[in-house]
Amino acid sequence: MKKIVSVIFSVIAAAVMCCTASAQCSDKVIDNAGLLSDTEEASLEATINGMVEEYGVDFLIYTTNTLDGKDIADYARDVYNSQNCGVGSDKDGAILVISMENNKVRISRYGWAVEALTEYCNEFNIEHITPYLTDAEYYEGCDTFLHYCDIFIEAAENGKPYDDDNHYITAEDWAIVIGISLLIGVIVALVACLAMKSMMKTAVPKYDANDYVRKNSFKLTRQRDIYVYSRTKRSKRSDSNSGSGGTKSDSEGTTGSF
Amino acid sequence: MSVQEFKCPACAAPLKWGSGVQKMKCEYCDNTYDIDTMLEFTAEEAEKPVEEYSWKPYEDIGEVTDGIKSYICKSCGGQITGEETTAATQCPYCDSPVVLDNNVSGMLKPDIVIPFKVDKEAAMKALGNFCLHKPLLPKDFVSENRLQEITGLYVPFWLFDAEADAKIRYEATKTEHWTEGDYDVTRTNYFMVIREGGAAFDFVPVDGSEKMDNAYMEAIEPYDMSEGVEFNMAYLSGFVADKYDISSDDSKPRANERVKAGIEMLMRQTVTGYDSVVAQNTSVKLTEGNISYAMMPVWILSTKYKDKIYRFAMNGQTGKFVGELPVSWGKFWAYFFGITAGVTLIASLIQGFLL
Numbered sequence: 001m002k003k004i005v006s007v008i009f010s011v012i013a014a015a016v017m018c019c020t021a022s023a024q025c026s027d028k029v030i031d032n033a034g035l036l037s038d039t040e041e042a043s044l045e046a047t048i049n050g051m052v053e054e055y056g057v058d059f060l061i062y063t064t065n066t067l068d069g070k071d072i073a074d075y076a077r078d079v080y081n082s083q084n085c086g087v088g089s090d091k092d093g094a095i096l097v098i099s100m101e102n103n104k105v106r107i108s109r110y111g112w113a114v115e116a117l118t119e120y121c122n123e124f125n126i127e128h129i130t131p132y133l134t135d136a137e138y139y140e141g142c143d144t145f146l147h148y149c150d151i152f153i154e155a156a157e158n159g160k161p162y163d164d165d166n167h168y169i170t171a172e173d174w175a176i177v178i179g180i181s182l183l184i185g186v187i188v189a190l191v192a193c194l195a196m197k198s199m200m201k202t203a204v205p206k207y208d209a210n211d212y213v214r215k216n217s218f219k220l221t222r223q224r225d226i227y228v229y230s231r232t233k234r235s236k237r238s239d240s241n242s243g244s245g246g247t248k249s250d251s252e253g254t255t256g257s258f
Numbered sequence: 259m260s261v262q263e264f265k266c267p268a269c270a271a272p273l274k275w276g277s278g279v280q281k282m283k284c285e286y287c288d289n290t291y292d293i294d295t296m297l298e299f300t301a302e303e304a305e306k307p308v309e310e311y312s313w314k315p316y317e318d319i320g321e322v323t324d325g326i327k328s329y330i331c332k333s334c335g336g337q338i339t340g341e342e343t344t345a346a347t348q349c350p351y352c353d354s355p356v357v358l359d360n361n362v363s364g365m366l367k368p369d370i371v372i373p374f375k376v377d378k379e380a381a382m383k384a385l386g387n388f389c390l391h392k393p394l395l396p397k398d399f400v401s402e403n404r405l406q407e408i409t410g411l412y413v414p415f416w417l418f419d420a421e422a423d424a425k426i427r428y429e430a431t432k433t434e435h436w437t438e439g440d441y442d443v444t445r446t447n448y449f450m451v452i453r454e455g456g457a458a459f460d461f462v463p464v465d466g467s468e469k470m471d472n473a474y475m476e477a478i479e480p481y482d483m484s485e486g487v488e489f490n491m492a493y494l495s496g497f498v499a500d501k502y503d504i505s506s507d508d509s510k511p512r513a514n515e516r517v518k519a520g521i522e523m524l525m526r527q528t529v530t531g532y533d534s535v536v537a538q539n540t541s542v543k544l545t546e547g548n549i550s551y552a553m554m555p556v557w558i559l560s561t562k563y564k565d566k567i568y569r570f571a572m573n574g575q576t577g578k579f580v581g582e583l584p585v586s587w588g589k590f591w592a593y594f595f596g597i598t599a600g601v602t603l604i605a606s607l608i609q610g611f612l613l
Contacts, residue, residue: 005307005496034334039565041610054589068576071408090413137477140528160462166611169610170612174610177606177610177613178604178606181601181602181603181604181609182598184605185597185598185600185602185605186598188594188601189594189597189598190594190599190602192593192596192597193593193597194591195591196392196394196593197585197590198308199394200394200582200583200585201581201582201583202581202582203471203473203474203580203581203582204473204570205472205473205477206476206516207516208522208523209459209516209517209519209520210523211478211480212459212460212462213459213524214457214458214459214460217456217457217458217522218456218457219455219457220453220455220525221455221456222452222454223453223454223528224452225452226295226299226450226452227372227449228268228291228295228449229267229289229447230289230445230446230447231268231448232443232446233443233444234438234441235441235444235445236293236436236442237440237441237442246273
């Protein structure tokens with residue numbers, strides 16, 4: 001009797017755990033637009049599975065040729081829900097949607113992923129993904145998305161999520177910083193050293209004879225300043241309303257174009 | 259009746275009368291112009307630049323023959339003259355020995371002399387001061403250089419006085435920036451700027467000795483001509499004088515060049531309030547040009563360092579000291595790389611902080 005009861009309780013407990021534990025998308029990569037090869041899909045899935053296990057945050061990469069008349073943000077949400085994605089009751093996770101209909105890309109996040117993948121992180125990610133998508137390097141773009149999500153989520157787990165007050169600096173950024181600093185250093189050093197060198201030779205000819213102008217002898221007899229014509233140039237300003245580099249952010253995520 | 263054609267100043271297309279705007283109008287760039295502006299603009303554009311330099315020929319006031327001795331350098335041909343009691347032994351130009359030249363009877367008497375005001379000790383002290391605060395000077399130069407010769411020399415100069423008149427036409431621009439909706443707008447306004455005027459130049463010096471480096475002689479200017487006096491043998495005592503070997507005629511081009519540059523600079527200083535100014539047409543006329551012959555005091559110093567002679571000159575009236583010192587290339591590159599490293603580090607830290 002006791003044995004039967006304990007078995008029943010185990011079955012019930014397992015059923016409860018199954019229902020309340022991570023729902024998670026069954027497929028981590030859904031390539032409806034046919035942008036990825038089987039090998040690439042498998043690689044991305046493996047990466048996502050690793051991240052789910054490590055961080056307890058779900059990911060879905062979704063490509064499509066049509067948004068079915070919806071806004072990409074709504075489309076992303078509908079896909080995320082219909083695929084039953086997300087870990088835990090808050091459905092912690094993020095989705096990357098690549099739409100070939102209007103060349104748009106969207107990152108939406110839910111649950112704890114909203115804190116980990118801040119608006120700064122999403123905009124950063126979109127800016128780094130879109131060059132790959134523009135060049136039709138879709139696997140590289142998706143891999144880049146996962147790469148940065150990994151970095152951002154780890155930082156959030158350590159209590160220091162990347163945001164507007166805490167920027168993520170890539171190795172490329174440091175290379176640019178050092179390059180610019182070196183250029184400034186070389187220019188300053190050159191100017192300083194040439195100035196020191198010029199002090200060594202002071203025998204230079206005079207350009208003019210203005211040491212010999214008789215005092216008060218200079219007089220202007222005619223001055224004319226005539227306005228002749230104008231040239232006007234108009235240039236369109238870069239769109240500042242949509243965030244940095246052509247991205248648009250809202251409470252759920254960020255959209256970009258490629 | 260001939261028809262005058264007007265060209266658009268902006269794009270050179272032909273202008274037509276715009277009856278709607280009552281002005282001359284360009285059909286290519288849509289600029290419009292008042293008829294008076296166009297007439298003035300066209301007349302000014304048609305003017306060609308003119309340069310006229312008029313100098314009265316130099317008339318000398320005789321020679322000094324008594325109480326002087328002339329020397330010649332067998333090495334470079336330099337000729338110097340000294341007072342009878344002053345013995346010259348070394349050529350101030352190449353440091354070779356000089357010998358008496360009995361073929362020379364006298365020297366051209368100068369119209370003006372500026373006597374030496376600064377003595378030999380001051381010249382030597384000036385050399386020491388000149389070596390201070392020179393980061394690229396080889397560290398052993400001060401201890402190891404050997405003063406070879408220090409000579410008080412009267413250098414011959416031709417002095418040019420003139421009244422200079424100029425007319426200069428400039429193209430000047432002013433730029434405005436503003437925003438209109440989604441657009442950044444930049445408007446550049448073009449102006450024709452004309453300046454006419456003149457100034458008097460007194461005693462513009464051009465050195466009359468081929469052997470004296472013009473750069474050195476111009477670098478130690480100016481001389482205060484108010485202290486110039488009539489020539490007297492007494493001023494020559496203890497010093498030597500160089501003989502001129504560049505005539506006044508051959509010195510005129512340099513005088514013309516300096517006076518022209520001078521009047522151009524004076525005119526340019528009156529064109530203000532523009533973002534850019536470019537001279538397009540310059541006419542200069544020099545009149546009342548007078549030439550006089552002068553002797554100016556110069557201390558010539560030469561010093562030897564690592565088998566190379568380094569020369570210096572000091573204005574014998576004002577004490578202004580010029581010369582050329584050796585550069586330690588080791589120090590140059592050490593400073594270069596050190597400053598590069600330091601500035602790179604600071605700039606990286608600042609940029610990293612801003613990132």
